[in-house]
Amino acid sequence: MKMRLTKKLDREGITLLVMLAVLLLLPAYFHGNQYIMHILIMCLIYSVVAVGWDFMLGYAGIFTFGQFGFFAIGAYASGMLTLYAGIPVPLGILLGGLITAGAGVLLGLPCLRLKGAYIALVTFAFHLILVPLINSDLGRAMGTGATRGLLSIPTLAVGGYSFSVVDKIPWYYVLLGIAFLSFFIIYRITHSSIGLAFVSLRDSDKLAKSLGVDEFKHKLMVFGISAFLTGMIGAFYAHYVGIVSTRILGLDIFLMVMVMLVIGGMGKFPGAAIGAFIVTFLNEALRPTAEYRLFIFGAIVVAVIVLLPGGLMGVLFPTGRVGPGERFGHFIRRTFARKPRKNGGKELL
Amino acid sequence: MSILQVNKVTQLFGQLAAVNNLSFEVEKGEIFGIAGPNGAGKSTLFDVITGFYRGSGDIIFDGSNIIGLRPHQICHRGIARTFQIPELFLTLPVFDNVRVGAHFGVRGAHDERERINEAINFVGLQGKENIIAANLNLFDKKLTLLAVALATKPKLLLLDEPIGGLSPTELRESINLIQRINKELGLTIIVIEHLMKVLTEISQRLMIIHNGEKICISSPQEVVKDKRVIEIYLGG
Numbered sequence: 001m002k003m004r005l006t007k008k009l010d011r012e013g014i015t016l017l018v019m020l021a022v023l024l025l026l027p028a029y030f031h032g033n034q035y036i037m038h039i040l041i042m043c044l045i046y047s048v049v050a051v052g053w054d055f056m057l058g059y060a061g062i063f064t065f066g067q068f069g070f071f072a073i074g075a076y077a078s079g080m081l082t083l084y085a086g087i088p089v090p091l092g093i094l095l096g097g098l099i100t101a102g103a104g105v106l107l108g109l110p111c112l113r114l115k116g117a118y119i120a121l122v123t124f125a126f127h128l129i130l131v132p133l134i135n136s137d138l139g140r141a142m143g144t145g146a147t148r149g150l151l152s153i154p155t156l157a158v159g160g161y162s163f164s165v166v167d168k169i170p171w172y173y174v175l176l177g178i179a180f181l182s183f184f185i186i187y188r189i190t191h192s193s194i195g196l197a198f199v200s201l202r203d204s205d206k207l208a209k210s211l212g213v214d215e216f217k218h219k220l221m222v223f224g225i226s227a228f229l230t231g232m233i234g235a236f237y238a239h240y241v242g243i244v245s246t247r248i249l250g251l252d253i254f255l256m257v258m259v260m261l262v263i264g265g266m267g268k269f270p271g272a273a274i275g276a277f278i279v280t281f282l283n284e285a286l287r288p289t290a291e292y293r294l295f296i297f298g299a300i301v302v303a304v305i306v307l308l309p310g311g312l313m314g315v316l317f318p319t320g321r322v323g324p325g326e327r328f329g330h331f332i333r334r335t336f337a338r339k340p341r342k343n344g345g346k347e348l349l
Numbered sequence: 350m351s352i353l354q355v356n357k358v359t360q361l362f363g364q365l366a367a368v369n370n371l372s373f374e375v376e377k378g379e380i381f382g383i384a385g386p387n388g389a390g391k392s393t394l395f396d397v398i399t400g401f402y403r404g405s406g407d408i409i410f411d412g413s414n415i416i417g418l419r420p421h422q423i424c425h426r427g428i429a430r431t432f433q434i435p436e437l438f439l440t441l442p443v444f445d446n447v448r449v450g451a452h453f454g455v456r457g458a459h460d461e462r463e464r465i466n467e468a469i470n471f472v473g474l475q476g477k478e479n480i481i482a483a484n485l486n487l488f489d490k491k492l493t494l495l496a497v498a499l500a501t502k503p504k505l506l507l508l509d510e511p512i513g514g515l516s517p518t519e520l521r522e523s524i525n526l527i528q529r530i531n532k533e534l535g536l537t538i539i540v541i542e543h544l545m546k547v548l549t550e551i552s553q554r555l556m557i558i559h560n561g562e563k564i565c566i567s568s569p570q571e572v573v574k575d576k577r578v579i580e581i582y583l584g585g
Binding site: 200202203 | 424
């Protein structure tokens with residue numbers, strides 16, 4: 001039994017450690033190129049969003065589309081707190097996360113009575129109402145800056161040191177710390193008895209409840225944790241970019257993060273984080289193709305779903321837990337056995 | 350002494366009373382059988398007792414009323430159940446399936462690992478701890494279900510068609526196991542089953558329900574002679 005646990009610990013933990021080592025050294029490889037550093041920073045930001053989303057979707061099995069709503073709440077909350085109340089930025093980022101966690105729990109309440117696609121509808125409705133709310137007179141009265149957005153959000157400053165726009169390397173390393181702290185939190189939770197409760201509710205909520213798992217408490221915890229991490233990174237984003245508008249609630253970014261989940265491997269932590277790096281860099285690399293970019297992206301997504309239903313993590317670790325869209329090994333076996341595939345990729349849906 | 354008193358329990362679905370003003374008592378230490386045609390309300394009765402539906406009436410378990418409690422609270426009071434369609438945590442190995450019951454089913458206990466191993470050994474799943482539940486055959490799935498329920502250290506065990514779809518040998522083993530759970534672990538068991546032969550063999554008393562209503566409760570020998578029961582089962 002111990003064997004199995006350590007093996008699991010190794011797989012996810014070692015992936016994380018390798019990622020961390022590579023990311024610590026990457027700036028040196030790119031000679032601190034500011035353009036590349038900016039892309040790396042966006043990669044890290046998206047990776048936290050993707051991991052937070054995957055935590056709910058792939059791990060707890062809650063079909064939520066409200067993650068960018070959380071991201072926006074965190075960004076606006078911290079932006080407004082630091083702009084109007086003069087709160088120090090690090091505290092603002094933390095408060096942004098906490099306020100978003102509160103919003104997440106509130107959003108989780110109506111979702112408790114719902115299942116599957118209905119949760120997707122409610123959470124997506126939450127996403128959709130944020131844009132008109134922020135842009136409305138009510139939003140303006142609250143201080144969102146309405147359609148103009150929040151401008152000149154204070155930059156990150158720790159102690160006497162203020163982070164500048166021209167040097168992205170300090171930003172990168174602070175973000176690396178925040179991101180890996182988030183990953184570590186997720187890692188610890190998924191390896192604890194709380195994580196066991198989440199998985200049991202995902203697999204069979206009936207059986208889980210009959211065995212003493214408190215569905216109410218644990219589902220709200222999932223919402224709270226995921227919202228906290230996403231809101232915190234949203235707040236960081238606000239201070240990094242210095243401007244927040246409803247642009248961050250755009251569907252293009254939303255879909256892009258979804259692609260990250262698919263390519264990285266849903267329910268296969270930390271696949272979503274790796275997916276974030278691949279997709280963000282791919283997105284940049286495909287810029288010369290102009291309007292064909294989205295077409296190529298679409299083709300890649302379809303190919304991944306059909307050929308590698310477990311995403312990249314499914315390729316790296318084909319013998320992992322059975323989960324949505326896994327079993328790359330089975331695919332290989334079926335392909336080489338020249339038998340017709342029965343449901344290649346169907347598991348994902 | 351009765352461990353469970355069901356008192357005038359009704360469960361309505363719209364106008365339909367799936368369980369209709371049902372009263373019965375289960376004695377401590379007995380195996381109590383429930384039978385009845387499809388749609389008689391047997392599984393719904395289990396759902397009401399375990400808190401999945403909030404019926405009306407009283408359900409006194411071990412001296413206190415449990416009606417209105419939520420499923421996980423009822424589990425903590427000491428009632429465990431299995432489901433008709435084998436519900437398991439299919440992505441988890443057998444060990445972790447049982448771990449859910451052992452960890453969450455008992456409040457503030459520290460003997461989790463012992464209870465997991467005990468339950469697995471009791472049902473005879475040693476050596477299969479690391480198999481993912483989705484890859485088990487039906488019999489092993491049913492054994493896992495029992496182990497998961499036993500890991501919560503219940504006083505009362507509700508079994509919903511525990512032997513449906515099994516081969517004759519597996520059926521024999523299951524019956525032995527149920528009797529061992531009753532005798533060796535001292536658990537009171539309520540069992541829903543379609544196979545009358547099995548029910549009459551294992552249960553001390555038998556209740557027949559039809560359209561949510563109680564037809565009769567008595568010893569198996571007498572139940573099968575009951576005119577109303579014959580009417581329902583053979584369409585007299």
